Amino acid sequence: MTTEAPIIELKDISYFYASSKTKALDSVSLKIYPGEKIAILGANGAGKSTLFRHLNGILRPSSGQILINGQEITRKNIKQVRQTVGMVFQNPDDQILAPTVEQDVAFGPMNMGLSQEEVERRVAEALELVHMSGFEERSPHHLSGGQKKLVAIAGILAMRPRVVVLDEPTAGLDPLTASQVINMIEEMNLQLGITVILSTHDVDIVPSFAERVYVIHDGRIGAEGTPEEIFSKCDLLRNAHLRMPRIAEVFRLLQESGVDADIQITPSEARNEILRLLRMHA
Numbered sequence: 001m002t003t004e005a006p007i008i009e010l011k012d013i014s015y016f017y018a019s020s021k022t023k024a025l026d027s028v029s030l031k032i033y034p035g036e037k038i039a040i041l042g043a044n045g046a047g048k049s050t051l052f053r054h055l056n057g058i059l060r061p062s063s064g065q066i067l068i069n070g071q072e073i074t075r076k077n078i079k080q081v082r083q084t085v086g087m088v089f090q091n092p093d094d095q096i097l098a099p100t101v102e103q104d105v106a107f108g109p110m111n112m113g114l115s116q117e118e119v120e121r122r123v124a125e126a127l128e129l130v131h132m133s134g135f136e137e138r139s140p141h142h143l144s145g146g147q148k149k150l151v152a153i154a155g156i157l158a159m160r161p162r163v164v165v166l167d168e169p170t171a172g173l174d175p176l177t178a179s180q181v182i183n184m185i186e187e188m189n190l191q192l193g194i195t196v197i198l199s200t201h202d203v204d205i206v207p208s209f210a211e212r213v214y215v216i217h218d219g220r221i222g223a224e225g226t227p228e229e230i231f232s233k234c235d236l237l238r239n240a241h242l243r244m245p246r247i248a249e250v251f252r253l254l255q256e257s258g259v260d261a262d263i264q265i266t267p268s269e270a271r272n273e274i275l276r277l278l279r280m281h282a
């Protein structure tokens, strides 16, 4: 965490869907700092998408305050807010509208009033970043789910936002495509300094991706901390309908069998711990 001011701050946000009489968010407070990689971890129906829809002004809170770059979202600054906070929706079909990939990725930068030359430059750059160069003339609707997701991310990157919010970016993707999408998200954080916030219920992708995790359950923030802190709270995870990462479960089973192992949550830390145990017992 840095000493900089938060780029996103939520103060005591609540949201009530009148149609389903659901309090989807209940006094949610959080702070996101520039350059961070954040995971919002929660089970189905926990409130992740509702939370995200507040971050670029799609929904207005029933109560509480949202500050983007220190400013409340107003009708006047909403365009600027959406250029600061780019949103990648769960279902790429909600986002992809143009007949070709190129036109689709160009949509955002064109709406920003940029010159044709600049739009073309940004489209080429964004497609290269998501490894989709060569797909310019293809119809987005005839791409695979993973490719559609990458085109949707390119469309957001072309606007050069400071923050990218991704709602369940790996949902419905096969394991290889899911890890390619996560790698690509990490690259955009590392190379472009973009703050990344993703939501997921996939506990196995969180440890190697996130620097900080917020656990959301029934519209409330249940915990905040590093992945190590979060995944040491077994009761909290169980109450939130989540679990430990598979790797950590192996170490818990070893502990139950009497092995003096420390619980690890990433493959590389797991390897180090196993090597340590092997050396100890050699």
Ligand SMILES: Nc1ncnc2c1ncn2[C@@H]1O[C@H](COP(=O)(O)OP(=O)(O)OP(=O)(O)O)[C@@H](O)[C@H]1O
Pocket (backbone or CB within 6 Å): 017, 019, 020, 022, 024, 042, 043, 044, 045, 046, 047, 048, 049, 050, 051, 201
């Ligand atoms: N448009 C809506 N109208 C009425 N109720 C809604 C609407 N969208 C969500 N809800 C309700 O609000 C609660 C939170 O839903 P939300 O979609 O934010 O959860 P989520 O964590 O994103 O879930 P998932 O992982 O299943 O996508 C749920 O109880 C849901 O039924």
